Amino acid sequence: MTPVIVLTTVGSSFDARALARELVEQRLVACVNIVERVTSIYRWKETVEEDGEQLLVMKTTRERIDELQKALFARHPYEVPELVVIPIESLSGPYREWLEEAVAPLSS
Helix, strand or coil: CCEEEEEEEEECCCCHHHHHHHHHHCCCCCEEEEEEEEEEEEEECCEEEEEEEEEEEEEEEHHHHHHHHHHHHHHCCCCCCCCEEEECCCCCHHHHHHHHHHHCCCCC
16 A cells, blocks of 8 residues: 545635544545644636635545545535645554554455
């Protein structure tokens, strides 16, 4: 398995905790860090916008990305959801083992 970090943002009033819990319960991510009160300045439909958001930092594996994207986009509040995948160059043995076990699909 190849560990990765996945980033997305949601609006400041969106229930990020419920989404994070759902993704962890589905074993699509091992952990979600929710960083509240992020200010984002971006171009949207030819206008520069500024909004408060929450940043979700998700730890998973490359092998779970397709399923994570499907589940995330099904619940995501934005018209154009962000999904940024960052490779992890190095990861400690015990943490890596925990992450891989946490996202491994349960055998039937």
